[in-house]
Amino acid sequence: MSSSPETLELTDLVLIVSVSGVTTLNVFLSGALTVALPTIGRDLHFKQSDLQWPLNVYAQVIPPGFLSYGCFLLFFGRLSDIIGGRFMFLVGSIWFSVWSLATAFAPRSEVFIAFVAAMGLGAAANTPSGLGLFAAFFPPGGKRNKAYGVLGAGQPLGFILGLIFGGILAESKATWRAVFYIQSGLGLLFVLLGFFCLSKVPSAPQYNKGIDWGGALLSCIGIGLLTYSLAASTTARRGWATPQIPSLFAGSIAILIVFVLYERRREIRGQSVLLPISMWKQPAARMTSIMAIQFFAWWSFNTLAYLMTLYYQQVILLNPLQTALRFVPMTAAGVIVNIVTGYVMNRIPGQQLIIVGALGSIVAPLIFALMDIHGSYWSTAFLVMLFIVGADVVYPVGNLHLVSVFDEDSQSLAGGLFNVASRLGTSLGLAVSSSVATAISQKFQRRHPDLPLDSPDVLMAGFRAAGWTCLAISVLGFVSALVGLRGIGIVGQSPGRHVPSKPPPKADVDC
DSSP: OOSOSSSOOHHHHHHHHHHHHHHHHHHHHHHHHHHHHHHHHHHTTOOGGGTTHHHHHHHSEETTTEEOHHHHHHHHHHHHHHHOHHHHHHHHHHHHHHHHHHHHTOOSHHHHHHHHHHHHHHHHHHHHHHHHHHHHHSOTTHHHHHHHHHHHHHHHHHHHHHHHHHHHHHTSTTOTHHHHHHHHHHHHHHHHHHHHHGGGSOOOOOOOSOOOHHHHHHHHHHHHHHHHHHHHHHHSTTGGGSTHHHHHHHHHHHHHHHHHHHHHHHHHTTOOOSSOGGGGGOTTTOHHHHHHHHHHHHHHHHHHHHHHHHIIIIISOOOHHHHHHTTHHHHHHHHHHHHHHHHHTTTSOHHHHHHHHHHHHHHHHHHHHTOOTTSOGGGTHHHHHHHGGGGGGHHHHHHHHHHHHSOGGGHHHHHHHHHHHHHHHHHHHHHHHHHHHHHHHHHHHHHOTTSOTTSHHHHHHHHHHHHHHHHHHHHHHHHHHHHHTTTOOSTTOOSOOOOTTOOOOOOOOOO
């Protein structure tokens, strides 16, 4: 472990580059798929109804049951605490790189969808383990704060790079397949860097009660059905009126309730648990408030980013590359916000930082909802791109807070749980906002029958309503931060930690 309490040394930087680089590639894929899907669909002869699945399977689920990123975050987070973060991070990253290369050679649509789903498993393995590695390597203080700031900065950077490279390569002679060559090569580079520097990560106490297979099964099925039903509601022709969607949604809620009761029963008996329910009762953790803030922040952020993409392409009729370029200010602002947050987290109380970010999350949808589509980019959409990154403050602050509260044998699990809140917030946000936008657009079109349903005026009426929905959600996040985080203090300097049912530590076996 490096000796200087504040200055990042070469070993520190290599570790940060390795972990942040791999997690950035996870987001890079989402950006590239967003802009390159139409070209991929033509080349691989996708049915129009199946075109959304390459993006959905990565973050959610692919029929007939192969679960991917969001479903496995909890399981792989706990597994990292059991077998060691180094092993899990390297295996997950190698898996991600191998399937990235395989995707570049996909011959048809079904194979492409399956390979992208396989990549999601690698991302689910290296994301929570990477969060745990930072906590194990960096002691509480300035270095750890900066590391989490850089990790957060990789999220917007990866997405915009994916948009730009996906847009350029999809229309070039290199074709969209070059996106996956690049992704695989960079992934292997980051793995090699990590292989050498992760040997210096101190061994951490492990969760030695074993794997809760029943809890793993219930959580994967419950989260999978929930995210699938939410995603399908935005693409089905009849939306929520499609019979299987409300049925699957209700079933997922029932399974998740059974999961909570099952975990509580096992914890009382002192058995292994995937998610200790007593984590939510730890006063210093503020789990309910932190998870709610992350849920609301990512609901608003990702939904508004999606609405801006539709606004650029369907209202002011820009092509994918022009759309990607207009997201560059958001990326630059997001990187700056995360880096600055990492540098000031050990000086400014966490509640104040999150409140400032929440205010930005309120301003962005307000500007969008009132935006003049005939105004200049710099006086309208540019401002949305700047203020939308207020949500980026929550990611490093929330992650750092959780790893500082819980002991080493549950830090990866905490990181996985935090990212599950992001996934569920995004899924529910897109489902609700899409339903609102569609309903209002149809109502507007009935009042103006001379306008087609896909005309910019009709679409913008629905988009504005969805923007107001994001504003309401952002206000909920602000209130949660204002009320729920009082007295939280400076994150990363919690006086004590707690892990429910902590077993005796034993030596790390994955070195």
